[in-house]
Amino acid sequence: MEVSSKVIHAIYTDDDVLMAAVKKVRAERYHIEEIYTPFPVHGLDKAMGLAPTRLAITAFIYGCIGLAVATVMMNYIMIEDWPQNIGGKPSFSYIESMPAFVPIMFELTVFFAAHLMVITFYLRSRIWPFKEAENPDVRTTDDHFLMEISAGQNLDEQFDMLRNTGAVEVTLIDKAH
Amino acid sequence: MYTISNRLKTFSIILIVLGVLGVAYGFMTSHKSLEEVKTMLAQDGHGGGHEATTEAHVVAGDNEHADNTHDANAHDATADVEHGSHDDEHAAHVQERLAKRPWSALYVAAFFFMMIALGVLAFYAVNVAAQAGWSPLLNRVMEGITAYLLPGAIIVVAIAVGSHYIGHHNEIFIWMNPEVVADDKLIQNKSGYLNIPWFIIRAVIFIAGWVAYRHFARKFSIAQDTAEPGDNRNFKKAFRIAAAFLVFFIYTESIMSWDWIMSVDPHWFSTLFGWYVLAGMLVSGVTVIAMVTIFLKSLGHLPLVNDSHIHDLAKYMFGFSVLWTYLWFSQFMLIWYANIPEEVTYFVTRIEDYKLPFFGMLILNFLFPLLILMNSDYKRIPWFVIMCGVLILVGHYIDIFVMIMPATAGDQWFIGIPEIGSILLFGGLFLLVVFSSLAKAPLTVKNNPFLKESEHFHY
Numbered sequence: 001m002e003v004s005s006k007v008i009h010a011i012y013t014d015d016d017v018l019m020a021a022v023k024k025v026r027a028e029r030y031h032i033e034e035i036y037t038p039f040p041v042h043g044l045d046k047a048m049g050l051a052p053t054r055l056a057i058t059a060f061i062y063g064c065i066g067l068a069v070a071t072v073m074m075n076y077i078m079i080e081d082w083p084q085n086i087g088g089k090p091s092f093s094y095i096e097s098m099p100a101f102v103p104i105m106f107e108l109t110v111f112f113a114a115h116l117m118v119i120t121f122y123l124r125s126r127i128w129p130f131k132e133a134e135n136p137d138v139r140t141t142d143d144h145f146l147m148e149i150s151a152g153q154n155l156d157e158q159f160d161m162l163r164n165t166g167a168v169e170v171t172l173i174d175k176a177h
Numbered sequence: 178m179y180t181i182s183n184r185l186k187t188f189s190i191i192l193i194v195l196g197v198l199g200v201a202y203g204f205m206t207s208h209k210s211l212e213e214v215k216t217m218l219a220q221d222g223h224g225g226g227h228e229a230t231t232e233a234h235v236v237a238g239d240n241e242h243a244d245n246t247h248d249a250n251a252h253d254a255t256a257d258v259e260h261g262s263h264d265d266e267h268a269a270h271v272q273e274r275l276a277k278r279p280w281s282a283l284y285v286a287a288f289f290f291m292m293i294a295l296g297v298l299a300f301y302a303v304n305v306a307a308q309a310g311w312s313p314l315l316n317r318v319m320e321g322i323t324a325y326l327l328p329g330a331i332i333v334v335a336i337a338v339g340s341h342y343i344g345h346h347n348e349i350f351i352w353m354n355p356e357v358v359a360d361d362k363l364i365q366n367k368s369g370y371l372n373i374p375w376f377i378i379r380a381v382i383f384i385a386g387w388v389a390y391r392h393f394a395r396k397f398s399i400a401q402d403t404a405e406p407g408d409n410r411n412f413k414k415a416f417r418i419a420a421a422f423l424v425f426f427i428y429t430e431s432i433m434s435w436d437w438i439m440s441v442d443p444h445w446f447s448t449l450f451g452w453y454v455l456a457g458m459l460v461s462g463v464t465v466i467a468m469v470t471i472f473l474k475s476l477g478h479l480p481l482v483n484d485s486h487i488h489d490l491a492k493y494m495f496g497f498s499v500l501w502t503y504l505w506f507s508q509f510m511l512i513w514y515a516n517i518p519e520e521v522t523y524f525v526t527r528i529e530d531y532k533l534p535f536f537g538m539l540i541l542n543f544l545f546p547l548l549i550l551m552n553s554d555y556k557r558i559p560w561f562v563i564m565c566g567v568l569i570l571v572g573h574y575i576d577i578f579v580m581i582m583p584a585t586a587g588d589q590w591f592i593g594i595p596e597i598g599s600i601l602l603f604g605g606l607f608l609l610v611v612f613s614s615l616a617k618a619p620l621t622v623k624n625n626p627f628l629k630e631s632e633h634f635h636y
Contacts, residue, residue, distance in 0.1 A: 060551070088516070099510040 005175045006151040007033060008158055009136060010167035011144050015041045018145040021165035022047045025149060028161060033148040036140040055124075059117040066112025070105040136173070179478045179620050181612045189612075192605025199598015203279035207595070208344070214272040215264065274589040276347040280340040281585040284349050285577050286599035287336055288437065289461075290607045291329035292454075292577070296462025298323040298391055299426055299455075300493075305394070305419035310630035311489055314482050317620045318470050320395050322462075324614030325607050327388045332603070333437060334380040338373060349585050352443045364443050371440055379436055383429045390422040395618075402623040409626055430455055438577075441584035445523045447512070453504040460497035460542075461573045463490060464566040469611070471559045478620050484557040485636040491556035494569060498546035502539070527579055530588040534575045541572030574600070 012018040018041065025032060032048060075094045078101070083091040090096040122128060140146045151172060152158060162170045209217070301319040304312040312319075341353040351357045351364075352371040358364045364371065394415055401411040431451030439450050447453075467490035473479050512520045527535045549565045550556055582590045622628060 056553075099506075099513050102506065102510065 007148050007173050007175055008151050008155075008162065009169075009171050009173055010147045010149070010162040010165070011137065011139070011169040012147070012166060013144055013168055014166075015145060017166040018147065019043065019047055021147060021162070021167065024165050025147070025161070030149050030152070030158070030161075033150055035148070036136065036146040038141050038143060038145070041145075055117060055121060058120050059113045062116035062120075063109045063113035065116075066109040067105055069112065070101070070108035074101045074104065179473065179616050181616045185608065185612055189605040189608040192601045192608070196598045196600070196602025196605055199594045200279065200283060200602055201598075203282060203595025203598060207275050207279045209272060209275055211265070211268055211272055214268045214275065218268060218271060271589060273346045274585070274587045276344065277340075277349065278582075278586040278589055279595040280336065280344075280347050280349050281581050282595040282599045283602075284333070284336045284340070285574070285581050285596070286603045287329065287332045288581070289574050289577050289600075290325060290603045291333050292458045292573075293461045293465050293607070294323050294326040294329050295387065295430070296458035296460075297466055298326060298387060298462075299423070299430070300459060300462050300466070301394070302390070302419040302422050302426065305415055306423055308416070308627065310627050311486060311634040313622055313625045313627045313631040314479065314486060314634075315466060315470060315490075316398060316622050316625070317615070317618060318473065318479075319466055320391075320398060320618075321615035322465055322469060322611050323391050323395075325610045326391055327384070328606070328610060329603075330380075330384045330387070334377070334384070337437065338377065341373065349581070350440055350443075351584075352440060367443060371443060376436060379432060383433050386422075386425050386429060390418060390425070393418055394422075398622060399618055401625060402619070404624050406624060408624075412624075412626055427455075430458075438580050441581055442523060445520065447508055447520070447523075449504060449508055453501070453508055456497060456501035456504050457573050457576050460494060460501050461570060463493045463497060464569045466490060467494060467562055468566045469615075471563055473615070473620065475559070481621060481632050483634070485634050486631075487559060487562060488553070488556045488636055489634075491550050491562050491565075494562070494565065495546055495550040495556075498542060498550075498569065502543040505539070505542075526583045526587070531579050531583055531590070534579050538572045538575040538579065541568050542576065545569075545572075 010021070012021060015037070018035070018037070022032065022035070022044065026047070026049065035044065035048065037044070071094070078097065079091055079094050085091065089100060094101075135141065136148065137144065137146055147162075147167075149158070149162075155172065159170050297319050301316070301323065303309075304316075304319075337349055338353075340347055340349045346354065348354045350371075352367070353373055358368060397411040397415040397418075401409075401415070404411055434451045434454035438454060439446065467487065470479060470482060470490065471487065474482050509524060512524055515521075545568045546565055549561065549568075555561045578592070578596075625631075
């Protein structure tokens with residue numbers, strides 16, 4: 001495949017039109033680089049053929065880590081290091097006084113699962129404060145939808161195809177700038 | 178239109194017959210004379226380490242007991258109690274527990290199946306009142322299951338009261354026994370509430386209210402089927418009575434749980450008990466809806482139900498399982514932590530005599546549903562949902578078992594012929610009533626304003 005820095009931006013004003021366009025473009029076997037939308041379009045990921053997210057699986061693992069942290073921490077502090085008699089609670093073994101530890105075990109599980117998953121999301125999506133916005137067209141945060149496909153050999157054919165899908169604007173962009 | 182197959186009919190009748198045999202066997206073998214009980218205890222005592230002797234030691238103020246030191250310890254500790262009379266008292270106590278076992282087995286199973294029908298009714302009313310868009314395709318399934326509520330609830334009350342009038346000293350509820358009440362100040366103080374006529378009056382009010390709602394909800398639902406397009410009068414009526422029923426239900430369910438379950442231990446009380454019973458009821462109810470739906474769908478009777486509906490039901494099974502566990506733990510942990518003697522005895526008897534069922538049900542009711550139903554894909558696989566449903570139902574049977582049995586059969590419990598017989602008896606009856614009722618109306622509603630949404634429901 002030819003290495004090209006040129007892409008075509010097709011702008012749509014309706015999410016239904018966009019969905020139909022995505023299906024058509026995929027059927028024509030053009031590669032969609034990216035789609036910018038002002039809000040989540042239900043079913044867009046399926047239409048684009050994106051792989052399902054594995055974020056939930058990471059959250060489960062993080063939750064297990066949180067549970068382990070809580071258990072090991074409280075077992076060390078309350079049972080092994082200094083097993084005091086506090087109000088008659090049995091501190092001979094972890095299981096004996098476990099009901100008292102469950103609220104913390106639960107909260108730490110949720111804490112780890114939630115926060116680490118969010119951080120994972122930020123890392124994977126490359127979002128952080130002071131990050132420069134990668135917005136090709138300011139209108140896509142308001143009411144326009146933008147589909148970016150890599151420009152091929154036959155530009156006229158691509159332009160026609162995109163206009164036929166209902167694009168209101170089709171432009172050739174050189175990303176090298 | 179679904180018609181109950183002869184195979185299903187025969188199957189449930191076989192279950193009922195087997196159940197009746199099991200229950201009859203339970204009653205025939207449970208009434209032992211004092212002498213027989215004494216011989217039994219003596220044999221067990223010499224065997225060493227049996228629960229019956231544990232109890233003797235507890236009575237004697239000695240709970241350390243691992244070996245066969247019965248004679249030495251018990252005699253010292255009960256120096257003021259004459260040996261013979263103590264043995265007699267103990268034997269009479271055990272005799273009573275043995276006599277109560279088949280009654281309680283019957284009661285636990287009867288309550289379990291009644292609770293499924295009631296849980297489904299509440300879940301149905303919630304969906305109607307919330308104008309849920311996904312559920313109308315399942316309305317007839319839910320209506321069919323609730324058909325068991327009337328016979329089921331009447332059976333529960335009949336067993337509760339019948340255990341007092343039939344036989345001798347085998348009340349499931351000890352407050353029904355005037356001899357017990359005569360020398361029990363605590364129960365005497367509660368006798369304004371806990372007395373048989375008032376118990377029956379309350380039960381009649383509960384059952385009448387629930388069954389009336391069920392009757393009218395079904396009537397309006399069927400009337401809506403033949404309504405002109407655009408005529409939603411029956412739908413609106415169904416909505417209004419569902420909202421009214423939910424208010425009535427939350428009060429009566431709470432009171433019912435005090436009456437029908439908590440009062441087996443009339444010395445004990447817990448404020449969140451009603452919700453705890455409710456959570457168990459809802460999770461078993463939703464589980465049965467899912468199982469019946471999957472069964473009917475596998476026969477091709479619910480062609481419009483898709484795997485998103487199953488997914489939703491499985492999500493409810495998951496969610497209500499966690500809710501149940503939350504309430505179980507809240508009740509247990511508060512009492513364990515404070516360790517107030519008058520409250521904690523409830524859990525002491527359960528942990529001492531029912532360790533395996535008491536903690537084992539946590540695995541069935543919490544751990545398995547949590548791990549099995551957490552994955553979104555698994556919730557769409559029918560056999561996965563059925564498998565998890567079986568675990569949940571077994572778990573919630575044990576839940577009811579552990580609520581009732583310690584107060585009646587005490588340490589003389591076992592899940593044997595009387596218990597399994599009772600499950601078969603009411604299980605067969607439940608299947609027969611539910612599937613006959615399912616056969617009485619088309620399985621898919623018509624003219625429900627949310628039907629289209631339900632048909633295209635997709636998650």
